[in-house]
């Protein structure tokens with residue numbers, strides 16, 4: 079898949095329109111500078127109108143037309159929504175909820191991931207498409223399914239139960255091993271035989287937590303098997319064409335480390351909310367994750383909204399300039415493609431109120447003018463294609479730990495991974511410090527600082543690596559409620575955070591969660607006072623030095639933040655004030671920002687294989703800003719503004735962007 083520039087385009091659903099419209103579509107795509115469309119995502123019923131009927135004629139025409147007009151195709155395997163005839167012939171493929179309700183046909187994504195009927199039909203469709211179009215010159219990318227886990231992440235039917243038992247058999251070998259891992263000595267849950275085991279359906283009270291944790295692992299794996307089954311066929315029949323499936327940013331149900339390893343290129347769908355004034359922080363976080371999933375390789379933004387979405391309670395449009403800014407933010411953070419949902423606004427169906435590149439009003443609309451203007455502008459950024467970024471800081475992200483953290487009956491239901499992570503990330507983002515995400519077994523040695531905002535579930539092997547990292551002088555910062563359980567969700571006995579106790583030089587006597595509205599003051603070294611919400615801990619030092627103490631409440635006077643050599647422990651949630659602890663640690667670690675810029679100005683750097691550096695500067699505020707450029711950048715050209723003359727200062731309009739190249 080090679081583009082001469084950044085890919086530009088979106089989901090194209092011609093099956094929703096009469097044929098007369100197609101020629102106009104292709105003509106307008108050219109006008110807008112569209113270079114790629116995602117075709118056929120929900121076209122199963124059209125492609126296969128009956129069990130033995132196929133209708134490829136329309137797709138033949140479209141692929142040829144698109145190709146003739148220089149538009150590459152990200153061809154979907156169309157397997158996310160089985161047609162009515164298949165569902166009626168095999169109602170058992172519909173998914174069942176934890177309460178035993180079978181979900182009906184009439185929306186989308188209505189299938190059980192373990193259903194052999196669904197799987198066979200999906201692979202058959204993928205095979206038919208790959209046989210026909212595997213070597214079609216228009217097809218630059220294969221798009222398996224769509225957003226695995228959207229709407230339905232799990233199915234509790236009998237077929238899934240049998241599949242779960244097989245999966246458990248592979249994991250544990252014997253029922254006794256399972257009994258020991260699940261701690262079934264508790265509440266009389268012992269199993270004598272595999273056949274007695276079921277998925278964690280709705281039960282009278284809390285369900286065995288290890289059973290639920292294994293269920294989460296199983297559900298991610300079951301969907302991954304579906305992806306893999308289609309990928310194998312595509313690799314066989316369309317060798318050389320990359321294969322992807324579109325992710326949903328920081329999505330709990332799927333372990334994207336495992337998934338990304340089986341994609342040829344990472345692709346994401348991102349829908350930051352224009353009504354949220356801090357949306358750009360969450361978006362940056364998601365984009366950094368996408369970049370990190372394949373070790374820094376460029377990724378593709380396959381979907382975003384040109385303006386409003388249709389699925390929030392209130393769908394605020396993007397004010398002029400915002401879609402440009404947010405698109406370029408994705409490019410700044412490693413995307414080599416800017417695609418949207420969708421090309422032409424639907425006339426009927428559940429998403430008819432969703433914005434599109436070509437709005438209902440047609441070409442005489444603000445939306446269309448932005449589509450054309452931005453398509454032209456994006457062409458100027460061709461030199462950044464393939465560019466990578468480097469980071470001095472890493473954040474450890476472990477889906478197992480995320481799943482375990484959010485199990486029921488914990489000291490506080492308010493400890494949610496995304497909410498714990500966000501302020502740590504925001505502290506880096508505010509200072510334009512580049513960051514990579516790392517899996518728990520990732521290579522730490524390269525980084526000047528490694529942050530673990532929360533590792534509730536901690537394998538001994540991971541703890542050993544973190545300990546070795548800090549012992550070798552790496553700056554390690556661990557957040558609260560970490561090192562609590564092992565991979566089976568069994569407590570690490572002897573004082574939390576047991577496997578990290580030596581590295582951190584602390585022991586926690588008891589968790590001290592704070593209810594909604596409660597706060598505890600924390601006084602940092604040097605006298606700064608910050609506020610903990612959500613969580614505090616009764617912490618004792620064992621060799622660590624106290625660098626912050628609780629200043630109020632039942633823990634007043636006790637350690638809150640500690641330092642042991644180059645290993646820090648933060649025992650509370652400081653929310654938006656987390657930077658008060660992190661900033662001095664990062665400074666001490668010698669971490670430098672990409673650029674010290676005024677508040678609200680984001681800066682990133684992408685280096686391309688030709689040796690050029692590209693400095694992205696994005697003004698997320700509604701005010702113009704002026705920034706002083708460092709020495710080496712003053713004469714750099716702005717790819718977006720060819721008229722820029724060398725100047726030590728750079729002015730950015732409200733929501734403005736510059737991409738300097740040197």
Ligand code: GAL
Pocket residue numbers: 224225228347349381383387388419429432
């Ligand atoms: C995505 C989905 C698209 C469309 C879009 C609307 O989640 O993949 O098909 O529904 O949302 O925002």
